[in-house]
Amino acid sequence: MASISNSAVAFTGTTASDLLRSSKSGGANGIPLRTLGKARFSVKTRDLSVVAKVRKVKKHEYPWPEDPDPNVKGGVLTHLSHFKPLKEKPKPVTLDFEKPLVALEKKIIDVRKMANETGLDFSDQILSLENKYQQALKDLYTHLTPIQRVNIARHPNRPTFLDHIFSITEKFVELHGDRAGYDDPAIVTGIGTIDGKRYMFMGHQKGRNTKENIMRNFGMPTPHGYRKALRMMYYADHHGFPIVTLIDTPGAFADLKSEELGQGEAIAHNLRTMFGLKVPIVSIVIGEGGSGGALAIGCANKLLMLENAVFYVASPEACAAILWKTAKAAPKAAEKLKITGPELCKLQVADGIIPEPLGGAHADPSWTSQQIKNAINEAMDELNKMDTEALLKHRMLKFRKIGGFQEGVPVDPIRKVNMKKKDEPVAGKTPVIELEYEVEKLKQQISKAKESSSKPMELALNEMIEKLKKEIDLEYSAAVEAMGLKGRCLNLREECLKANSQDHLMHPVLMDRIEKLSDEFNKGLPTAPNYTSLKYKLDMLKEFSIAKSNLEKKGKGEELKLDINKKLKEVMDQPEMKEKMQALKAEVQKSGASSAADLDDGTKERISKMKKEIELELASVLKSMDLNVEIVRAKELIDQDLKAKVESLEEETNKKIENLVKSSDLKNTIKLLKLEVAKAGKTPDAASKNKIEALEQQIKRKLSAAISSSEIKEKHEELQAEIKALECDGGLNGSLKNDDLKEASSKYDESRV
Known part of the structure; x- marks a missing residue:
């Protein structure tokens, strides 16, 4: 083979066309192109010169591995996709309404940690907490509000279009470009197979992290994206591929450049073409479907929605800003817009709901993808039975029936004011975790409001009692239905109503049937699935009813106290009574006695007589108020008062000890003591006993030191002085001894572990 140097080579005596022709016939010019690429050459003729130079260019980097696996899921062409699994697991994100569940999760983690550290068996506690967590999660996610569903649809960890596509397809290859020089990453299109059947997939693609979101423009397409989708629609129509679109966008990108490039025209063109x-x-709406940006690939024969997806003409925040001039009214706007799956199915905008796991699609993405796959197969099986004409008519009628109206029907003038009939509010159970929070809050309010006015507290109690009664009615209804007694209850109810309407006595047979059904229900109630929540609500109702009756008694007692004091003042203000009191005071002052013991017998007798007169007068007044009067000795009242003070001091001491026990320093010492006791078992050795005693003494010393330096010691000394003074005066009848006070004040010296 001929060789060539790096210098320029000249060929003379031939034309350029002869020179190019001769390269085919392996003549003298059969020089490898690789060699030619390294050299500069020229062909000179009389008037013609051809010069060529091959430049080195940078090698294009394709996402193709050096050793591609041919058996990879989705086929070998999936190596070309830029969409790869994330290297790091996404950080968990807790929504505002999920925060009550975090406390339960933390408890479970703490108990497991304690079990691992101590080696003790807490499996029962962990199981109980896990069951409580699952029940709370179920209650929360079965009673979601529209704005809560919006927040779930926008969850950062929610699976995207490509996440679902790679889960449901056996093979998938992405197709790029709008054939006008652009490729919008916010819309992804491609051909894939499900159970061996080919489909054209297209959908909005959001990012899984900040970097991807910026690259995908947060799932907001430009006109290039819609024109790419339009090209793939024509392609699918030409080749007969059914089309599956997955919608997840807050809306079309509404910047100045997009408007200049014809955003509205691109969307309108798609709408016209799809029909x-x-x-x-x-x-399928897999997240949020915002306005025309979602509808541009959503004019379908079947529109399905994931359970927590939303489909709206304007976002709740935008609607609230327009109508109520503040985005804070978004929850109200979300409710009025009717944007959730169940509401849109009722309005016949959506054709079905695809279930999600508890916690949302991000809780179990693979299970959600499987549900989407099943829904696609079911819908396609139904649509494939139609011919072309029926398919087009079906699509047209689906959208024609939305927002139907009647012509020529007169409207009542009164109804013209408010054309739409208000939906009756559907009664629903409050989630247990939410109810627990309200109950605890009310209990705290009751404990704080013991000394304040009871009227606001009584109103709050009445509201809670009414709410609990409604909740209990719903729980009983659910239990009846779960036990299969609903039909029998309804039949008996109709028979009873019939008997009452005819003003007849109830037949003994009917009474017997009612009693049997009641006994059957009461026996089977503990086996009902909602028995735990029913029992909790019944206990709370009982507790709050007692609290209400105590408040009412307290209110009545205060009113009665005011009335009695008023009557007592009236008795003491009588002219005769005033004269007698003044005369007695003057007599006592004249006698010059410093104490009751120094008075003479005559004065004592007159004072005693005066006292009896006042008591009799007051007793007659109280009897006129329908009150029973019992004269109690002063000594007994003193005893009762002192007992109350002792009990108050004891309660205050206990609270102080509890607060000290919860402090970090003492808490650690108690934990050490628990561990030592657990290690020692039932038969501790001498070393273990010494350790346990030392720790107990340490705890006692800390408690004694803390309480001795507090106000409790001062109160204790004051109470002791008061008791001693009464003992000296003979005021105690022996029912309250000094030992009671010693016992109350020395309780903190004992081990409370």
């Missing part, structure tokens, strides 16, 4: 496609179309 003329001769292949079945299924659209």
